[in-house]
Amino acid sequence: MKPEVLVVGAGVAGLSAAAFLAERRINTVVIENGLFPGGQTARLSCMAVESCAKCGACLLEESVAGLNGSSCSFICNTKIKSCVRTVDGFRVSCKQRPTYIDADKCVDCGKCFEICRSKSDAVYRSSFAWGVRYGIDPYECLFFPDSEKAQCMELCPVGAVDFSAQAVKIEFNVQAVVFAGGYTPFDPYLKPRFGYNRLANVVTSLELDEKLRLKGGLSREVDGVPPKSLAFIQCVGSRDKSIGRDYCSRVCCGYAMRLSALVRSQHPETSITIFYMDIQNAGRNFQTFYDTLKDQVEFIHGIPGELREGSGESVIVPYTNNRTGAIETREFDMVALSIGMGPPSVDSISIFNLKVGEDGFPVGDPEKRVFVAGSAAGPMGIAESRTAGRHAAAQAADCVVTS
């Protein structure tokens, strides 16, 4: 197979682009830096309470299912080193890090994962029953590179665990590039007043979501019980000129609201407060959604000040009462920071020589056959990323000259 299009990133946008190209029988190579396909979406829960909440998290499974068995090649755990323009396209050079578990031999028995889980978390498993499912993080492993002591190696019935695996260099030519490198979640350390990592029960919205997805519910680290009160702080790393981000991340209001509804359904006794600047619309039927949620969730206009620790690891949140101007405080068992979406790393943008727009997100160059899709191009939700991915793929497909 001679590759024709390179898709960078295997999140929703990249996978949708790949699915589109596979339908058109265009030879596509998808390079993913992460261990598994899925990107940020793979961490997210389904937000359905009684009916579908239109979050789009299931679209990832949809696009993965669409690619299963297609001719598209997937290379995960791989970093693109360079992408050089040639006469008729690009010369791509990448480095694939070893996973130390041979996917060709693996029979998906899960023994290595289970034995490792009881000791450390070195063996990781993809949530997809497809493609590469297992790998070993050598930095987490208690024995690496000493294969003598590794129990996973002993337990593996097919001898798929191999500590001697080496990084592989991969090089190929393509005619067009779809850059779907995704967004960078805002680093909450850059806003120290919200106490991320300083306070035990301040988490990011993504971390909260991941807990819901993996554990099926929320619990505080300190006592293992669900929080009785939970606050969302909106616009952490968005609409903030002081850190050079004077743009709205567009998805966080809908995200926090859907998360609130989901938490309420799982823990009806948990009271939820959302601190906001302006509530942004989230999709069709927003009015109905907002009106319903307002009965269940308290909305407070204004972003809080410096968070402090309260009794029993609770979080004290000071905020200004808009009416009186007085500083009031509220105590919450848990606080979730609605972190904004930032552009992909400067590194990845420079590899493809992409120009950036005023908010720092890369812009495609159809003339040069480079297209940008998904949240790499600017903050967007999952369903929009899919549309954008397919559209970028359609444009890339037009450039391809089949020999």
Added chain:
Amino acid sequence: MTANIVLLSVGSLKALDVEPEAFAGSLAEWREVDRSILVDGWGDLPEDPDFAGSNLFLVGRREPLSGYTLQTQFPIDVSEARWMAGDSDVVLKTRIKAELKNAARGIRPLSKPFDPVRKVAVYGETAAASAMVDALIARNIDVVWAVPEGVLDGYDKESAEVVPCVGIDSITGFAGGFNLVLDAMDGRKDVSCGAVVIASPEKRKTDDVVKAFPFIKLSEFDQEEVKSKAGSGERFNLVFTAGIETHASTSNMRKILDNAITAASIPGVSVYVLTPHVKVAEEGLEKRYGGAREAGVIFLRVPDGEELTTTSKDGRVGFRIFDIPSRADVFLRPDLIVAEESMVASERLSDWSEKLGITLGADGFLGPDNVLFSPSATNRRGIFTIGPARGTDSGDILGGEIAATVDSIEELFGTTEFDSMVVVDELKCAHCLTCLRVCPHNAILFSNKPMFNPAACAACGICAAKCPARAITLIGASENQGMERINVLISQNGVFNRVKTNGEPRLLMFGCRRSAQTAMRESVPDFPVDLTFHPLACGGAMDEKLILNSFNNGVDGVIVAVCHEGNCRTDEGSPDAALRVRRLKELMADVGGQPERLEFMTLAPNMGVDFRRKVKNFRERIINLAPATV
């Protein structure tokens, strides 16, 4: 030249009183047939190197199990084989002949050639319609532009054929071959097209509260007018309202911010924006909001959820609003209000929904509210709704809808064949028209018999489940086969045969392939359970008879697991299954059974943890139940 090999099931032929050897012999004499082989059953198929690369024709009662992945009885790739059954040797021979012809013409098994009319009808006089026409023409797609009311300002596109009209009468036919009937000025007008895009009508309303003041609509804002009115020397209060009764749209917010910035530069004018939420969720809007504040525009927050009412002060009417920065009530007397116009659903859309068979979203706009669908798709393939018809009032989203529509149309027009998903047994069909009535996708044409259009069919299986004569089968899901398969699986102690003790309840799950099966794969239960999984093409294909039969065959509990409401690939399948399970439970209660043994659940494909929890709860409930008596 590809070889044609016919495989004949001995048992099936004998059941029809057909002598297998003689039948095979007569087929072998046909010029088109290279080999005809007798087999005892599909499970006993001989391994033959010739099979790969040949056209395989399977003749027998049982159809191949295409798509079933958990347990395949069939040693060859059934998606490339042609299967046919019949009631007599004559019928069989006719069908084999037809399939041989299809193979010679290169038509894939169980598929129909698709030759669309490569022309798109765009309906609407709106900006969205115009942008849609431009985008299609840019891709060299022929366009018929149906323009209601016949009004078209500044139209200069030569490439589109323009049809003035007043409305849509009907859309008959299927994707690739629609007949759009327009109510034209001079009677009805037929347009033959392969796809239809509806981008109209646009209906907007302004909030009632502005009517107490001199006001103009946002779309009619004119800077010159403000200049002439403001010239009287007194301070002129220009007030923009947004999101008072319903949330403002980003596209309106953009217009408001732009106009407010311009107006703020007019001497003697104070510009206010009255809104509960400044909508900035679109590219560049936050910067524009900053720009407006720098230009001196004052933003006054209407407290969220509170009604904006007028009050009088010193004999003059105005608004009393709490100003957050100064923490005081301000009395604002607007000299002119520029009122936001929010998009509302036209009554026409609900009328069309019925006439055209297109699902209405909860908000009254045309098109299902389903995140799995492409942003402009409807339940009828080939019919798209965008912009005002869909309730979209944001430039970003409209751009996405137009791009997705062009992509979908190109994909549709690039398709050369569609797989048939449904088989009708003409001898069983009672011509009751039930299938025609229940099909949510308008995929059936009835002329002597139901004819399923594969381009429109979404394979939800609702028709098959509801056919009173049981004449319809979804490919790969026939009734007998289902029961046989279930029995085999039950006898193997389930898919997750963790426990083989007598005390473990036998659970059977009928699950949607898209949601429940994926969720199951993502999360193998970490507790002992004897669970058998039977995949359904869609929740709509759930068969009550199979459920009751399973109880008869010693299953202790049955779970029907489908997609969440509003998250069904075929849109109607999952709610239909919910309704039918509810009825079945009532029936079980009526006849003295234990309806608790039947469970309905909805799952998302990415929530393995939900799958695990719900199955666990159900298993515990079954263990605690008294033994079944019926």
